[in-house]
Amino acid sequence: MLKKRLFISYTVLISLFMIVVLTAVNRAVSGTIDTQMESVTREAVEVGVRDINSLFSDMFSETLNLCVDRQLQAALTDFADGGGEAASRAVREEGERAISGLRRKLTVEKVGLYPVRDGELYRDEAGYPGGGPAGREAVRGFLAAPDLAGEEWVRKTRAAGGKFVLTENEGADRTFLRLSKVILSDDRDMRDLALLEVNIDVQILSTRLNQISVQKGLVYLLDDQGRILLPYSHYHQDGNERFGEARSGAFIDRNKHMVIIRPIHTVGWRVAADVPMREILAAGSALRGHVMAISAVAIAAVLLLAIYFSTYISRPVIHISQVMNQVREGDLDIRIDSSRQTGEMKTLYQSFNYMMDMIGDLIQEVYV
Secondary structure, three states, X not given: OHHHHHHHHHHHHHHHHHHHHHHHHHHHHHHHHHHHHHHHHHHHHHHHHHHHHHHHHHHHHHHHHHHOOHHHHHHHHHHHOOOOHHHHHHHHHHHHHHHHHHHHHOOOXXXXXXXXXXXXXXEEHHHOHHHOOOOOOEEOOEEEOHHHHOOHHHHHHHHOOOOOEEEEEEOOOOEEEEEEEEEEOOOOOOOEEEEEEEEEEXXXXXXXXXXXXOOOOEEEEEOOOOEEEEOHHHOOOEHHHHHOOOOOEEEEOOOOEEEEEEEEOOOOEEEEEEEEHHHHOHHHHHHHHHHXXXXXXXXXXXXXXXXXXXXXXXXXXXXXXXXHHHHHOOXXXXXXXXXXXXXXXXXXXXXXXXXXXXXXXXXXXXXO
């Protein structure tokens, strides 16, 4: 009975202590892991956004350098002022030189340069199959392109007054981002000298987005209207409906996904990372599993220790109880070996032996 009571007491007290400690440790460690994973996810998105911003900044910078190239400006000005064959040849040569320099510095696809004369856009006749449609006005190898002037991206670019315009260019097999700008003269008049068109393959951006590690989540590229440009499986869906119109921020949506939005300042676009919380917390869950396993082992150890201590403490008491039962049954010669005991139990054993000796002496005295 004593052993059972001791066992229960030890088990309850030590188990409660272990449960409290392990629960506190589990919460602290899990909270730290969850915070770390959220921080890692945010940092990955930040790095990716900086990378994409750098890409667009380089594209803007190098395109602007082309627009202010002095030799190209001189050739375009001569063409706009009515220059003849020499002016056309200079535009073609200087344009090819400037565009080749741009291609060496940027990974771009088609680059178009369309000089302007009297408000009319011209295209190099090499841009027309077979030398161009019949009836088009030719200026020493350049043909007027009224069809080009009617395109939406051209109207937006010419209306922008020399600012950069970023639009989509859907080709037959690929989608491009078209960066366009009117090249203005560097004199007081600031005339339109040419229209510059630079196309970059969307796949390049897709590759950059895929490099952002977000724990099995998805990274979206949204244009300035909130339409999803990447990934292709969500192409032109309404990103504002899904992520809201905020330019920057982080929140947990109704589907328990962490959403991190960061702006691409150079173009007014946004990058949105959408990561399920279960993926972010997966590492914490694994750690919690380890903590629970350790807790189970600790509780098992507690039970073993409780059994050991209850047995160790109760054995001497049980032994003396058994000896006293033998005395009650008439065995007055029995004694207890106290040599292995210490402290109070040794004193108790010695006192029992002394008591039995006294009883023996009294019986002998009464007998005599």
